[in-house]
Amino acid sequence: MSRIAIVDESTSEFTKDTSLSLQQLACEPCRTIMLNSREADVKIDAVILSTTSDIQYGSTIISEYLGIKPTISQRLDNLCNSGTNAIVSAYSLIKSGFCKTALVVGADMKQTKGSRLTWDVSRGSFTSPIYWAAIFAKAHMRKYGTTEEQMASVAVKNRKSACLNQNALFRKKITVNDVMNSKKLVEPIKLLDCSNICNGASAILLTNEDEAEQYTDRPVWIEGIGSSVEAASFGNVSSNLSYIQSTRKASNMAFAMANLKPKQIDIVELHDAFTIMEILAYEDLGLCEKGEGGKFVSQQSIAINPRGGLLGTGHPLGATGVAQTVEICQQLKGKAGKRQIKRCNNGLVHNMSAAGSSSLVLILS
Amino acid sequence: MSRIAIVDESTSEFTKDTSLSLQQLACEPCRTIMLNSREADVKIDAVILSTTSDIQYGSTIISEYLGIKPTISQRLDNLCNSGTNAIVSAYSLIKSGFCKTALVVGADMKQTKGSRLTWDVSRGSFTSPIYWAAIFAKAHMRKYGTTEEQMASVAVKNRKSACLNQNALFRKKITVNDVMNSKKLVEPIKLLDCSNICNGASAILLTNEDEAEQYTDRPVWIEGIGSSVEAASFGNVSSNLSYIQSTRKASNMAFAMANLKPKQIDIVELHDAFTIMEILAYEDLGLCEKGEGGKFVSQQSIAINPRGGLLGTGHPLGATGVAQTVEICQQLKGKAGKRQIKRCNNGLVHNMSAAGSSSLVLILS
Numbered sequence: 001m002s003r004i005a006i007v008d009e010s011t012s013e014f015t016k017d018t019s020l021s022l023q024q025l026a027c028e029p030c031r032t033i034m035l036n037s038r039e040a041d042v043k044i045d046a047v048i049l050s051t052t053s054d055i056q057y058g059s060t061i062i063s064e065y066l067g068i069k070p071t072i073s074q075r076l077d078n079l080c081n082s083g084t085n086a087i088v089s090a091y092s093l094i095k096s097g098f099c100k101t102a103l104v105v106g107a108d109m110k111q112t113k114g115s116r117l118t119w120d121v122s123r124g125s126f127t128s129p130i131y132w133a134a135i136f137a138k139a140h141m142r143k144y145g146t147t148e149e150q151m152a153s154v155a156v157k158n159r160k161s162a163c164l165n166q167n168a169l170f171r172k173k174i175t176v177n178d179v180m181n182s183k184k185l186v187e188p189i190k191l192l193d194c195s196n197i198c199n200g201a202s203a204i205l206l207t208n209e210d211e212a213e214q215y216t217d218r219p220v221w222i223e224g225i226g227s228s229v230e231a232a233s234f235g236n237v238s239s240n241l242s243y244i245q246s247t248r249k250a251s252n253m254a255f256a257m258a259n260l261k262p263k264q265i266d267i268v269e270l271h272d273a274f275t276i277m278e279i280l281a282y283e284d285l286g287l288c289e290k291g292e293g294g295k296f297v298s299q300q301s302i303a304i305n306p307r308g309g310l311l312g313t314g315h316p317l318g319a320t321g322v323a324q325t326v327e328i329c330q331q332l333k334g335k336a337g338k339r340q341i342k343r344c345n346n347g348l349v350h351n352m353s354a355a356g357s358s359s360l361v362l363i364l365s
Numbered sequence: 366m367s368r369i370a371i372v373d374e375s376t377s378e379f380t381k382d383t384s385l386s387l388q389q390l391a392c393e394p395c396r397t398i399m400l401n402s403r404e405a406d407v408k409i410d411a412v413i414l415s416t417t418s419d420i421q422y423g424s425t426i427i428s429e430y431l432g433i434k435p436t437i438s439q440r441l442d443n444l445c446n447s448g449t450n451a452i453v454s455a456y457s458l459i460k461s462g463f464c465k466t467a468l469v470v471g472a473d474m475k476q477t478k479g480s481r482l483t484w485d486v487s488r489g490s491f492t493s494p495i496y497w498a499a500i501f502a503k504a505h506m507r508k509y510g511t512t513e514e515q516m517a518s519v520a521v522k523n524r525k526s527a528c529l530n531q532n533a534l535f536r537k538k539i540t541v542n543d544v545m546n547s548k549k550l551v552e553p554i555k556l557l558d559c560s561n562i563c564n565g566a567s568a569i570l571l572t573n574e575d576e577a578e579q580y581t582d583r584p585v586w587i588e589g590i591g592s593s594v595e596a597a598s599f600g601n602v603s604s605n606l607s608y609i610q611s612t613r614k615a616s617n618m619a620f621a622m623a624n625l626k627p628k629q630i631d632i633v634e635l636h637d638a639f640t641i642m643e644i645l646a647y648e649d650l651g652l653c654e655k656g657e658g659g660k661f662v663s664q665q666s667i668a669i670n671p672r673g674g675l676l677g678t679g680h681p682l683g684a685t686g687v688a689q690t691v692e693i694c695q696q697l698k699g700k701a702g703k704r705q706i707k708r709c710n711n712g713l714v715h716n717m718s719a720a721g722s723s724s725l726v727l728i729l730s
Contacts, residue, residue: 054419057444060597073594075442079422096460229438232425
């Protein structure tokens with residue numbers, strides 16, 4: 001069967017404030033893609049909007065704004081994990097032969113209700129994600145001796161990378177001391193250990209192998225997809241909080257499908273909503289041994305979160321998975337400008353929702 | 366490539382009042398399906414929730430309630446047209462080879478915000494769907510001489526069918542006079558020309574050709590899919606309101622894929638949100654000539670809306686497309702009880718959103 005390619009990608013600036021509506025913001029990266037593909041005989045068959053914002057008929061409104069009359073138009077939500085889920089939907093629509101070309105756009109607003117997990121009674125009144133991040137951090141510190149300084153250095157690294165990303169929310173370096181001295185929110189998590197929800201939109205254009213060449217001479221291929229849903233509520237995520245069960249399963253599945261091993265990956269965009277989650281993800285994606293994540297922060301052999309991660313770039317929930325994919329595509333194509341990583345052949349996107357209750361991993365080449 | 370089958374289906378009662386939450390309601394038909402498939406070696410790979418209600422992480426919450434850990438979990442919205450869109454997503458996930466088995470559940474509450482099209486500035490303050498229905502009705506009456514009595518007789522027919530449906534919202538016969546004398550809401554639409562938004566949930570289980578036989582000896586095959594998105598706003602739907610452009614396109618596409626003609630269809634579930642829309646759908650699905658829809662109401666050769674349509678059964682927005690599909694499956698399998706239609710080989714589901722701005726057609730055999 002035909003392989004599926006990402007043939008173009010774009011992202012808006014991620015901001016704290018915006019005068020745009022969600023639908024206007026979502027159109028920004030889509031318009032760039034449509035301008036780029038002017039010369040291709042483009043007919044967009046599917047428009048999939050990933051967002052946690054409550055916008056009825058959103059994908060269809062965006063289609064009208066863009067002057068597109070697609071065959072399929074859908075809005076999709078799976079919390080923070082929405083963007084990568086939308087990519088899987090687009091992949092399936094094309095792979096099944098029902099569509100040839102799909103535009104995936106992730107967009108969200110700072111005001112989204114997706115940041116409060118009010119439906120999860122197992123959390124009691126602890127509805128903010130920081131509570132589960134704190135429990136994960138405590139478990140890892142206890143079991144593997146991970147330190148607060150190691151966590152802080154994740155934020156330092158990602159904020160540093162974000163300085164080279166003109167679309168990032170934060171473009172100022174910070175130090176380990178800055179993190180350690182920032183406001184303690186929930187023991188042991190401090191203000192600068194946390195990503196910030198913001199406004200932003202990212203989009204990619206997907207097509208099949210036959211169509212790909214009319215758009216680009218460097219298609220990015222979706223080689224592996226892994227996904228796992230463990231639970232919705234924190235109480236059912238896992239009895240062992242020293243690892244992210246859903247990430248481990250999704251990662252194994254994606255590597256098996258791509259027929260690759262973690263050491264063959266050159267660049268990773270992973271879900272660092274909190275510094276501890278980057279450390280856990282290293283381990284559960286197989287980039288280092290279990291328990292070694294704290295030390296792995298300082299490694300140099302593989303590029304991790306070169307756009308700045310969620311910590312540096314900001315986290316517009318429904319956009320994040322698409323934004324991560326945009327970065328990997330630009331890096332694989334050698335078009336990441338100042339952030340360009342050398343020898344970049346295989347990339348990995350890791351996205352997850354609420355306490356790692358579900359995860360999705362894409363492997364791109 | 367493997368064909369895709371619907372191997373089980375179930376629906377809740379459609380009600381005006383419920384003490385259940387959306388997630389509890391959604392679980393009802395899913396549980397019936399899971400009990401039925403106890404003996405099959407069932408592993409549900411995907412759970413897709415269709416709803417216009419604002420429930421973050423809804424498909425994952427439902428998965429947890431059901432004790433399922435799927436690979437993929439997504440909530441999807443495309444207004445009234447959500448349910449059939451969720452079926453296309455499930456179809457694609459299986460057809461692409463990424464999933465083997467998918468549970469699609471449509472569920473909605475009477476209180477959904479999906480019934481007000483507040484985002485469409487082209488409607489001014491006329492945000493309720495009844496305004497566009499009135500304009501369609503006026504156009505059809507003017508151009509083809511369709512009468513208010515013909516429209517009324519659609520409601521009479523569908524309410525009569527609903528009497529045989531134990532899950533229907535309305536189970537009492539009405540007369541043409543009842544409709545004509547019911548409160549005039551927006552000229553020429555009266556109270557009994559309108560469907561009622563209500564609470565309800567319906568679910569289907571899909572799988573591939575290899576797996577189908579372990580669930581049932583009568584799989585229902587998805588033979589044709591057609592879909593078209595014309596616009597989001599009423600101002601851009603069409604300059605000619607005597608037909609539903611998106612329905613016409615979706616219908617042609619579905620018949621071409623199924624390699625069937627309208628006269629080969631034995632049973633139809635179509636989107637009668639208002640009586641005039643059933644008359645338009647007859648024509649735009651190719652069941653009769655353009656302009657003949659008014660007279661076609663009294664025909665007996667093809668079963669139309671045997672469960673009672675939206676007018677008789679009620680209209681829980683995100684559930685409707687799935688509920689329509691449940692009815693066609695039960696009829697094709699000869700399991701529709703008192704409503705059973707004789708010689709039932711090919712069925713059609715027609716679903717649409719906001720003023721026919723998008724439509725989706727499924728052909729099942």
